[in-house]
Amino acid sequence: MKKITVAGGGVVGMSCALSLQAAGHDVTVIDPGPIGEGASWASCGCIAVGxxxxxxxxxxxxxxxxxxxxxxxxxxxxxxxxxxxxxxxxxxxxxxxxxxxxxxxxxxxxxxxxxxxxxxxxxxxxxxxxxxxxxxxxxxxxxxxxxxxxxxxxxxxxxxxxxxxxxxxxxxxxxxxxxxxxxxxxxxxxxxxxVTDPVLLIQKLQQTFLQRGGRCISQAVTNFKREDQRVMAVLCTDGTEIQTDEVVIAAGVASKRLGKILNVPLQMExxxxxxxxxxxxxxxxxxxxxxxxxxxxxxxxxxxxxxxxxxxxxxxxxxxxxxxxxxxxxxxxxxxxxxxxxxxxxxxxxxxxTPDTRPVIGRTPRLKNVIFATGHGQLGLTLGATTGRIVSDIVAGVPSEEDISMFSPSRFDPAHRDPALRL
Incomplete structure (x- = not known):
């Protein structure tokens, strides 16, 4: 069992938290809230397969x-x-x-x-x-x-x-x-x-997560404590310091700011x-x-x-x-x-x-224990559950059912970008 901190309590963040929790991990979600009032609540609520x-x-x-x-x-x-x-x-x-x-x-x-x-x-x-x-x-x-x-x-x-x-x-x-x-x-x-109600959906995700022993903190992430190529703790607005084994960045538009703090560039608006x-x-x-x-x-x-x-x-x-x-x-x-x-x-x-409309899913070579799950654009509700499953597989070290190489955060990083990853 690992201690995992998820930055972001929207549909993607909560989906990641539930999938990781189901895999037996001790998960904490940090979001300034209110839960359910992120990008999905101002949407058509579609599972937009096409x-x-x-x-x-x-x-x-x-x-x-x-x-x-x-x-x-x-x-x-x-x-x-x-x-x-x-x-x-x-x-x-x-x-x-x-x-x-x-x-x-x-x-x-x-x-x-x-x-x-x-x-x-x-x-x-x-x-x-x-x-x-x-x-x-x-x-x-x-x-x-x-x-x-x-x-x-x-x-x-x-x-x-x-x-x-x-x-x-x-x-x-x-x-x-x-x-x-x-x-x-x-x-x-x-x-x-x-869906019949995207706000109710996210509330149900959070309620289930809390009922199963998860923890939600209503704060913003302000910084990280690092040693070598690992994040050791997540720091919150009120000074709370959360020790962690893994970090998932699923904070929607705020992920760009968190990536900058971690020296991981994200071309995201x-x-x-x-x-x-x-x-x-x-x-x-x-x-x-x-x-x-x-x-x-x-x-x-x-x-x-x-x-x-x-x-x-x-x-x-x-x-x-x-x-x-x-x-x-x-x-x-x-x-x-x-x-x-x-x-x-x-x-x-x-x-x-992102400029290529692809979400950002995967680890960054700059940090060994940070996973990004963000940049979904208009597909956050559509891909929330799928992203949660993939993130759980990444933590477990097993290949996901899909090839996620083209969603790597490295495609924005000149120091680590694979020439095959085009923007």
């Missing part, structure tokens, strides 16, 4: 110049952050090359194709199988042009094994009558599913995503629905209807621009006629993105 084509796909990049000058666009950049983000965005853009897109998609598929089975196993373990709704996702398109922008992404996803059926907008309405009948095209993403929970929506939507030209999705949670989306590049401490949440609600009425929007709860979460 979300494997990187954001830097050419169809999206062609729209970026216009988006960046429009504060209501699906993607925006605050001027105060432009210069700092230029190196990251340059690398991000380079990954739109067809060969890189294909490689990234294939790598992500190795993880996402295992995600549903891993997630269902996790839900059974915590006694909450009903949190998962295994129902396909629908994407809606106004016209031929909108549909064409997804052509390359859908083609690559299908080639790698995703099941996507093209139907008419009327067919989508017949499938889910809450959807407006006047879309020209729609697609059914059969591999996807969604926290992109702000927005959501609004509508408490009394007057809608009987049954499926998660995405409207790509509007930059959002809608999910029928048990506690209300979630309208979530957009990506905003801004500083780590930037205040939310709630206009971006409000405009999504306005656009949602195009999808759901008669939508009631009076009862609103706004949410914002910072999603940790």
């Amino acid at each position: 979300e494997i084509v990187p954001l830097s796909q050419p169809g999206m990049l062609m729209k970026v110049p216009g988006w960046l000058i429009n504060p209501k666009a699906p993607l925006s950049l605050r001027p105060s952050s432009a210069l700092r983000l230029l190196p990251w965005f340059t690398r991000f853009t380079l990954n739109s090359l067809p060969s890189r897109m294909r490689a990234i998609a294939a790598d992500l598929a190795t993880l996402t194709f295992a995600s549903t089975a891993d997630f269902k196993t996790q839900l059974q373990d915590i006694g909450a199988p009903d949190l998962l709704i295994e129902r396909p996702v629908i994407k809606l398109f106004d016209n031929d042009h909108d549909k064409a922008t997804m052509g390359a992404a859908f083609g690559l996803a299908r080639e790698l094994g995703c099941k996507i059926d093209d139907i008419s907008g009327q067919d989508a309405h017949d499938m889910d009558p809450a959807i407006a009948p006047n879309f020209q095209h729609a697609s059914i993403l059969h591999d996807w599913s969604f 926290g992109l702000m995503g927005y959501a609004t929970l509508l408490g009394d929506s007057n809608s009987d939507l049954k499926h998660t629905v995405f409207y790509p030209s509007g930059g959002f999705g809608i999910t029928p949670y048990s506690c209300g209807l979630a309208v979530a989306g957009t990506i905003e590049f801004a500083g780590e401490n930037a205040a939310p621009d709630w206009r971006r949440a409000d405009v999504l609600v306005e656009r949602a009425q195009r999808v759901l006629p008669g939508l009631c929007t009076d009862q609103r709860e706004r949410r914002m979460g910072r999603r940790p993105f």
Whole structure:
């Protein structure tokens, strides 16, 4: 049995903690909290098996110049952050090359194709199988042009094994009558599913962890005590010092700061995503629905209807621009006629993105007992259980079922980067 400290109490951190605990380790989770209000709570709550084509796909990049000058666009950049983000965005853009897109998609598929089975196993373990709704996702398109922008992404996803059926907008309405009948095209993403409440999910993970003897500390990690190439203790805001045999960095956007303290460079940025929970929506939507030209999705949670989306590049401490949440609600009425929007709860979460869209999973050669499990972008909820399983395998010293070499933190480190690891 090892003493293991997990920095981060979101869906990835708690999943790692539970998997390590199940393997017989003494696990402590450190997070400034509140639990359940990280990136996942401002999301569509999907197990997005087919979300494997990187954001830097050419169809999206062609729209970026216009988006960046429009504060209501699906993607925006605050001027105060432009210069700092230029190196990251340059690398991000380079990954739109067809060969890189294909490689990234294939790598992500190795993880996402295992995600549903891993997630269902996790839900059974915590006694909450009903949190998962295994129902396909629908994407809606106004016209031929909108549909064409997804052509390359859908083609690559299908080639790698995703099941996507093209139907008419009327067919989508017949499938889910809450959807407006006047879309020209729609697609059914059969591999996807969604949760009934992402906040409840994370709370259930934490409750199970605590019931089994785990410990959660509501502090931020401020530093580490090291000897040679090992971390011996984790230091918290209040001066608490936690002796440890292994450290897992699963702190979302804060992982970049912790990596810097450990002299492990991470090319990762926290992109702000927005959501609004509508408490009394007057809608009987049954499926998660995405409207790509509007930059959002809608999910029928048990506690209300979630309208979530957009990506905003801004500083780590930037205040939310709630206009971006409000405009999504306005656009949602195009999808759901008669939508009631009076009862609103706004949410914002910072999603940790790498320029190649791959998460960061694995050990660093700079430190023998530190594992990174971060940078999941929009796939934190999707890959939480899978990442937890992989991290437990790493600690045990056994090969995981997937090849995780392309997710190594070393790909950002000039001193240790394998030439095969491209950004």
